[in-house]
Amino acid sequence: MTTLLTINGATRRFGGLTAVDGVSTTVAKGELVGVIGPNGAGKTTLFNLISGFTPLSAGKVHFKGRRIDGQKPFRIARLGIGRTFQNLRIFPNMSVFDNVSVGAAGMLGVNAAGAVFGGKARSEAISRRAWAALEQVGLQGLAGELAANISYGRRKYLEIARALAMEPELIILDEPAAGLNDTETRELAAFIKRLHGDGMTVLLVEHDMGLVMGICERVVVLASGRKIADAAPEVVRKDAAVLEAYLGVEE
Amino acid sequence: MALLEVRDLHVSMGVQEILHGIDIDLGEGEIVAMLGANGVGKTTLMRALSGIYRVRGGTITLAGEDITNAPSHTIVARGLCQAPEGRQIFATMSVRENLVLGGGPQGLARIDEVLPLFPILGERMGQAAGSLSGGEQQMLCIARALMRSPRVLLLDEPSLGLAPKLVKLIFDLVARIREQGVSILIVEQNARGALRVADRAAVMEGGRVVLAGPAAELANDPRIVEAYLGGHVAG
Amino acid sequence: MAGTSPAMTLESVDLEDDWHEFSGFFGPNLPVAMDYYLQQLAIGLSLGMVYALMAIGFTLIFGVLNVVNFAHGEVYTIGAFTGLVVISAFAPPLIVVLLLVVAVGALAGVGLERIAFKPFRRFSDEASLKSRAMREATLMSSLAVSIVVREAVEIGFGSQFQTVPLDRLLNSPISLGPITIVSGDVIIFVVAALMLGGLQYVLKRTNVGLSIRAVSSNPLGAKYVGINTDRTIIWTFAVGSMMGAAAGILVGLYYGAIFPSMGFIPGIKAFVAMVMGGLSSIPGAVICALILGFSESIATIFVPSVWADMVAYGFLIVTLIFFPRGIFGGARDRV
């Protein structure tokens, strides 16, 4: 198994607060890793460190053997990291299809000269990718709809589709199941599993234990910015520290 | 008569009607859960109740007074508070200021009752609300609604984005608040949790209430189990 | 200075005498160069105060609605013309003029809000709230109102400078050691300081201020906590426009220049100062207005005055390069 992502002593401070504190872990190609932890544990911050939205205070991040910390988000994205956001960030005044096309366009590259004089090859490639991503999440029926007009649950899939249209090697999902009901969460779980089955490497933050424990191969637990566990779900589930910090005593 | 009475409520967005005649009763000290898939109009209902959306038809009565299409500030003044979807906190203001605003004329009078529920907020009092983590923002949103000692509390997906420990805490909290005589209307995707604490529940589909009844009954209704509880009967 | 100008006819001009008076102006003791810079600084300060006076109301209104009010300059003009009409009608003392102007300014602000801003709040769907087109629509509606007002004033009064009774001008010189200022500088300083102090107190210390800041931060959220957002917005417009109108008459009397497009240049400068300051910070806007005033007068020392604005705008660009969200602006929302 080849390592795709290596996080080495990642640290991020905000003033006096250390949101992420010396976290190290690796993600191998094809893995499905869950990240859990109490609210404010630093999960989103960790994702922002990986995708370049927040600079590291200390530590290193490597992707495919290349150091990526300190790089601009779009460069990191182009290396093959797609992401979604905890607070849904779609492009509300664009159609569903156009939203997704941006993911494809970002990876395939667009420029002014190409847009004016270029042949159809590039735009068809973008179209096909975007369409494939939409089909993957089952939104093709809403392709022409304005994104602001579709429901919350579908926006979640839209955001995922947009990341998929990038055809990334690693996809980071920040709380994809938030706001979905149990049935929808199951569908999502199945969807992520399928994605994983197709060879995608997934890094997933989620508070829905059913989802995390059900599909993840490995779970990283953060609390107060520190990694307190990093193991298979069955192990983590019984870890005293994790129970104490995060899960609470289940009935 | 119920504390909050909704009769034949119609709400439209532009030309499109979203709620086609909703009836709900919320009794004194009662908890009612609203279930329904994404996009059926639960949030639209909640917004209409708080006076954010205009009502095209039907009536809303709070403690015998007609509040249909009353401005949102008078509705809040009459004791109907909401922790809305999307949090709607004041991102550029500090956590403390958010809470003061939640308290309205009472200001921070109830801070000592609210803060212990969410100790982490106590540590973040001076921080800009927008820089909080997702879950912290959700806590702030709920805490803010509690600052005013509401008579009717509307919670739109309160457990969204909260860690499991806190989800449990939220539902316990809902039960506790009811003890103080507050009536609660709660919209939840976590149907299991909501049905456990609720007295009654209603299921919405396509802008209508399609099923209503005592929560315990609904929790065992095969249709509910199939659609919202992932096929397993709630424990 | 002699009352009847000695330079009135050539015959009476004694060059030697002139020399004498001239050096007296800069004071006999300080080196001339020093006086010169001090005088330029004093002028820069008073220029800056003039911009600040306008920037305060402008920033207040922007802070609440997050839209540029292109008609603020016209409120300023309305203030000046109201004052002029009042003065020529029954010549009351300045304070009475100010009160009347402020009242008219409040009316203008409320009217403006009703006409140019409120109608656009009827769109509450997400696509509209997040749409650039809707944002720029209010900008345009205020621009359209400003065009109509300016043209109307022009038709009513003509576009020339209005004649201000000379004894009402706020420009009797006051000598402070080597430098000279005028009475208007003092009045403008006091008024601006009062406005700034008052607003800071209201915004930071009172519930009204808290509501205003809440509406500016998240108007929808403000509804959920029971704030009467419409009323808050109207009040803000009323207060901001009162300040704009007061600025108009004060600056009008200060320069003795009242004409229909008088709000244009101070409007631009106030806009620039507000943004340099970080949009929602009134002290920030005031400080940046002072910086703009200073940079204009100081620039004149070193370059021809036609280039002075170049320095002021250069300052703007440099500021924004180093502080992309203004000097006192907050950070961007976290991802």
Added chain:
Amino acid sequence: MSDRLRPLLVVAAVLVLVLGVVPAVLGAFDRSYLYQVANLALIFVLLAASMHLVTGVAGLLQLGHAAFYGVGAYTAALLTTEAGLSFGWTLPLAGLGAAFVAVLVALPTMRLVSIYFAVATLGIGQMLYLVMLNWVPVTKGPNGILVTSGLTLFGYDLSRPASAYFVVAVVTLASLWVIHRLSHSYYGNALRSLREDDQCADAMGLDTVRLKIESFAVSGFFAGIAGALWAHTAGYISPADFSFPQSILILAMVVVGGLGSLPGAVIGALVLILLPEVLRPVGDFRNIIVGGVLFFSILLMPKGIIGEVSALDLVRRQLGGAWRGEGTKAGSEVGWR
């Protein structure tokens, strides 16, 4: 109608209208005034369209557009008077000159967002205006420049309003075609995503800074082209033609027509140039009326006469710009071809 044919027909219709019907009708009146107004309208159509790209599509509120128009006009005028170049040369060079200046000023300001960017462009516009006004040795300052050669192409003098109309119309149409390709394509989608949420676009692998600079430069280029057209058709330029109120006028065109909508920008420009001319008989009140019309149009159609959504739909259907997803039912057109 066959889907292949329709776009061709639409293009043909536009060409016939602009290059056939309009000149024929104007010619029938035998009034050079009408041509003059038409030329002016076309120049402002081009200006509005170029601002549409940066303000409507990429969402960067541009408050200094007239300055780039001016840079183009000055480049053309100076190349004509100082270097003796004819219109055939000055036209592209004016565009390039304006684009060059646009890139220069874009470099330091592209990190700015929203109103901060708007004010930066306002400042830059004013600075460029001050340069035109005060850099007397080069720009002749307030004296302006008498442009000695009018519209000449391949040695033919095309300065008469009627022939100038064709030159202006062809240049404007060609430019509109380019702007159409840019805004109605995946490139346009990328720019729109900047407008909607630039951080998110960044996460999609878009080099947001480069895109902003690029769109700014292209927009500057076409403003420069418009400037060259103005310089050669007017014959005399001075800084006043490129001052801040002109920027606001162009912005008003784009907003009234529909921010984000290219057909809207075109219509907005036509309305705001033609309306004051039509209202001439009204006398002193005409500008009040223009202001009133502006106000009511915004009030009733805040998203513009042709809003972005309907404009995109129109282009997709009528101009055959749409790419059809494999699984879609016939007629549901989505992406860009």
Added chain:
Amino acid sequence: QQPVVKIGYQLPLTGNTAQYGQDFKNAAEIALAKFNASGRPFKVEIVFEDSRSDAKEGIAIARKFVDDKEIVGVLGDFTSGVSMASAQVYKSAGMPQLSQTASHPDYAKISEWQFRNITTQAQEGPYNADWMVDQGFKKIAVIAEQTDWGQTVVSNFADEVKKKGGEVVFSEFFNRGLADFRPIITKIAREKPDAIYTGFFYEDGAQFLKQMKQLGLTIPVYSTSAAYNQKLIELAGADAEGMHLTATFLPSNPAPQVQEFVAAWKEKTGQAEPGQFPAQAYDAVNIMLAALEKAWPEPTREKVRDALAATKDFPGVTGDTTFDAHREPAKKLTKAVVKGGQFVAVAD
């Protein structure tokens, strides 16, 4: 029914410079009424069009005038910029254009169709330079507005001063409508000039004079005829006292045409005495009318042009106007000073 001859007048009737255009219109209407009442064999109609001092409007108006076959001559525009842009149209279409104020050095050079009846700084500058140097001022500061006209104010004046052995110790421009002159005034003061020569209109002039006095500066100020307007004194009050300037028009001039114009003006507008610019417009209209008369009975554009070109010693309110071979006027200049709230002539 008398035949009617039409002329066009393009001028700013709205916008920032509307006050000037409105004045021109009043002056033109006075001149026209008098002409039409005087029993000539034809009547004249003036078509006024509002250019807003905007070149793009000016050009459209020019086209409109050119299209109207009945229009045989055009007056205006106000600013040189708009006049010159419009002049391109008149040049190519062959329409005589007479501007009452355009003072750009190249304006009349555009073609044989452009005329102006305002004195240029080529005449006024040296005249004032001589005047000032003769008064014994050696070190002179010069400021002027940053317009084409202001440029000529400075250059023509400075050349002559140097020739006469004087020294221009300071020379700067300012943007029109500058609110605060104090930074420049302070800067001027540092150069310690003997006198200041200024190129401004009355609004800027009033601001300058007031602020100069505020700063306690008492250096003699000289200016051009452009500052000649009663409003200058209204706006600046006592601070205007002692300002010297040249004029071609003095309302106090006892010449009958002047007194007639002043009286008609007061009656029509209800304002005080007319300033320099309305007088310019009044003369321009009359010169045009005289040219029409000369061209009658067949007033074609060519004939009107030729008639204009032949204008010699036309007795206007701004003095006698003769167009030289370059269609430039030469006028007699008068020296004036503000004294007791009035412009009064200064004996040479």
